[in-house]
Amino acid sequence: MHSRTTHIDIxxxxxxxxxxxxxxxxxxxDTHNQLADIFTKLLAKxxxxxxRRELGILDKAYMS
Structure with missing residues (x-):
């Protein structure tokens, strides 16, 4: 087990x-404010x- 936990200790x-x-x-x-979730999870709409708004990412349709 030690070999698996060494990197955690470091x-x-x-x-x-x-x-x-x-x-x-x-x-x-708080879990509702985790901006990284957009890159790591399947989210509801x-x-x-x-x-997306908080990160400043615009919808392509709005850029036209």
Whole structure:
């Protein structure tokens, strides 16, 4: 099991060290505000349009 968890340990310590140095900060983002979902999940129409607007992505039909 150790070989499978080693990369998790390395990432955890890497992030922890940078948080302690204040190079980065970790912030909770509510599931309804996860902009990355548009790239990783199949979304219903309304959440898709909401995220698309928030990212500033325009519908091709509006650009004509």
């Amino acid at each position: 990432r955890h310590h890497f992030l922890r060290d940078h948080v302690q140095k204040k190079d980065v900060w970790v912030e909770f983002i 309304e959440p898709f349009y909401k995220i």
